[in-house]
Amino acid sequence: MPRPVNTGLGRVLVFVYGLFAVAATCRAGVQIIMKFGEAPVSYLLSALAAVLYIVATVGLVRGDAGGRRLAQACFTVELIGVLAVGTLSVLQPQDFPDATVWSGFGEGYGYLPLVLPVLGLIWLRRPSPAPVAVPERPAAPEQPAAR
Amino acid sequence: MGAASADTVARMPAVLSTATTVVALLLAAVALLAAALNRAPDRVQLIGTVVVSIAAVLLVGAAVASWIGGHSPRETTTFLGYALTMLLLPAGAWIVGRMEPTRFGSVIIGVAALIVPVLVLRIGQVFGA
Numbered sequence: 001m002p003r004p005v006n007t008g009l010g011r012v013l014v015f016v017y018g019l020f021a022v023a024a025t026c027r028a029g030v031q032i033i034m035k036f037g038e039a040p041v042s043y044l045l046s047a048l049a050a051v052l053y054i055v056a057t058v059g060l061v062r063g064d065a066g067g068r069r070l071a072q073a074c075f076t077v078e079l080i081g082v083l084a085v086g087t088l089s090v091l092q093p094q095d096f097p098d099a100t101v102w103s104g105f106g107e108g109y110g111y112l113p114l115v116l117p118v119l120g121l122i123w124l125r126r127p128s129p130a131p132v133a134v135p136e137r138p139a140a141p142e143q144p145a146a147r
Numbered sequence: 148m149g150a151a152s153a154d155t156v157a158r159m160p161a162v163l164s165t166a167t168t169v170v171a172l173l174l175a176a177v178a179l180l181a182a183a184l185n186r187a188p189d190r191v192q193l194i195g196t197v198v199v200s201i202a203a204v205l206l207v208g209a210a211v212a213s214w215i216g217g218h219s220p221r222e223t224t225t226f227l228g229y230a231l232t233m234l235l236l237p238a239g240a241w242i243v244g245r246m247e248p249t250r251f252g253s254v255i256i257g258v259a260a261l262i263v264p265v266l267v268l269r270i271g272q273v274f275g276a
Contacts, residue, residue, distance in 0.1 A: 007247065007251075008247070008249060008251050009251055009254075011243065011246065011247040011251055011252075011255065012247075012251050012254045012255050012258065014243075015240070015243050015255045015258070015259075016258060019236075019259075019262070022232070023232070026228045027228075030222075030224050030225060030228070034224070110265075
């Protein structure tokens with residue numbers, strides 16, 4: 001039986017990814033509606049990041065085989081995106097007149113955009129149940145019939 | 148904007164900003180310490196969450212009051228987004244944290260508490276006080 005990916009540390013990932021999904025969606029939405037013309041590439045990248053965060057959150061919450069694949073694909077694209085955009089934003093800042101979530105390797109967000117996909121990929125790949133595994137639920141009343 | 152008007156609107160939220168930041172950092176310390184000690188969210192973290200929520204409500208309330216008083220935020224939508232996030236985040240983290248009755252529940256509450264000071268800063272910037 002596959003290990004659950006949406007409990008334990010996975011639930012922390014779900015929470016933080018959910019926050020990022022909301023934050024990035026709102027930010028991209030505001031930017032695109034209010035001032036799309038100023039930096040269309042930046043804002044479209046922000047929107048792409050937002051979609052990836054949403055899909056990754058959904059995949060993690062689902063936690064089944066499809067959800068894992070979905071989350072894994074998102075983490076991979078995010079990692080590539082944050083590395084590529086981060087590098088480009090440092091080398092050619094003139095291409096990014098306004099910051100995206102991924103600019104400077106996510107420096108505007110405490111580098112979480114760089115750390116999260118790495119954490120997520122490690123989490124999905126971990127070979128065995130976490131050694132710190134603790135009971136998943138507070139003890140449900142024992143079935144008296146068992147003894 | 149005149150220095151005097153900026154000063155009067157800045158003072159009240161400044162106290163509340165500091166207070167919110169301090170209680171949020173305290174909650175973060177308590178929750179992350181609990182996580183390090185392998186403890187699930189407990190009553191202390193609940194009280195901390197309530198205190199941070201109250202501070203957030205007061206801060207947002209003060210900001211909205213100064214907005215009504217004529218000192219509008221530079222970016223209305225952005226301000227509303229941050230304000231709403233700050234009001235919902237502590238309680239939301241508590242709910243999700245209680246769904247995870249392990250040390251990782253405490254991690255969730257601690258991480259959310261660390262985000263609150265960032266929101267306080269951003270609200271301050273958006274308000275340009």
